[in-house]
Amino acid sequence: AQKVTQAQTEISVVEKEDVTLDCVYETRDTTYYLFWYKQPPSGELVFLIRRNSFDEQNEISGRYSWNFQKSTSSFNFTITASQVVDSAVYFCASGTGANNLFFGTGTRLTVIP
Amino acid sequence: EAQVTQNPRYLITVTGKKLTVTCSQNMNHEYMSWYRQDPGLGLRQIYYSMNVEVTDKGDVPEGYKVSRKEKRNFPLILESPSPNQTSLYFCASSLEGSLGQYFGPGTRLTVT
Numbered sequence: 001a002q003k004v005t006q007a008q009t010e011i012s013v014v015e016k017e018d019v020t021l022d023c024v025y026e027t028r029d030t031t032y033y034l035f036w037y038k039q040p041p042s043g044e045l046v047f048l049i050r051r052n053s054f055d056e057q058n059e060i061s062g063r064y065s066w067n068f069q070k071s072t073s074s075f076n077f078t079i080t081a082s083q084v085v086d087s088a089v090y091f092c093a094s095g096t097g098a099n100n101l102f103f104g105t106g107t108r109l110t111v112i113p
Numbered sequence: 114e115a116q117v118t119q120n121p122r123y124l125i126t127v128t129g130k131k132l133t134v135t136c137s138q139n140m141n142h143e144y145m146s147w148y149r150q151d152p153g154l155g156l157r158q159i160y161y162s163m164n165v166e167v168t169d170k171g172d173v174p175e176g177y178k179v180s181r182k183e184k185r186n187f188p189l190i191l192e193s194p195s196p197n198q199t200s201l202y203f204c205a206s207s208l209e210g211s212l213g214q215y216f217g218p219g220t221r222l223t224v225t
Contacts, residue, residue, distance in 0.1 A: 004155075033211050035213055037216075043201075043218065043219050044216060044217075044218050044219065045156075045203060045205075045216035045219075046216075047213035047214060047215065047216075048213075049213075050211075050212060050213045052211070091155060091156065093156075096211075097144075097209075097210030097211050098144040098146055098161055098163075098205075098207055098209075098210040098211075098212075098214060099144075099161045099163065099169060099171075099210055101146075101158060102172075103148075103155040103156040103157070104155055105153060105154060105155040106155055
């Protein structure tokens with residue numbers, strides 16, 4: 001079975017600081033997918049990104065960037081110049097599909113104005 | 114607007130009283146799932162469905178039932194709720210199993 005570890009339970013940063021959320025996964029599958037989801041204080045879950053195991057290219061989307069390193073089984077998420085609206089719980093997930101998807105326990109990010 | 118809807122959003126019930134949480138998506142998605150979210154445990158999959166009449170157990174299926182008679186609907190049934198099923202429940206859907214999922218707004222269930 002897959003396992004996802006988000007060792008950082010809570011992180012607090014001051015607005016405009018950069019912050020990296022760590023995600024380490026375990027799998028025996030050669031083909032798998034990695035995801036990040038955001039859960040703002042309102043409670044809904046918002047899909048941020050999906051990566052497949054064959055694509056190790058880093059991705060940048062505005063202030064968000066993701067670093068996928070197969071060698072360390074990590075899929076870390078960096079927010080540059082954090083804003084108060086980034087305050088949320090962030091979940092990393094890994095699996096071979098919707099029928100086999102495992103979530104980490106989440107990292108609560110608080111951005112202090 | 115593309116969305117996943119769940120009803121009710123909040124429910125307080127008593128042990129043993131059967132209940133159904135409805136889930137509907139308007140995106141013609143093949144895959145639908147139910148998750149529960151508990152503090153310190155993240156999200157855990159209860160059941161999933163790959164298409165109409167095709168459902169299978171996730172990690173924590175005990176005490177739950179589902180059905181998928183229509184593509185858009187995927188209700189979660191608790192035949193005899195117990196206090197350990199007090200949780201926040203999310204329904205999700207995706208076009209394919211490997212794609213990111215759209216989540217419903219969540220249903221907070223309390224069983225006393």
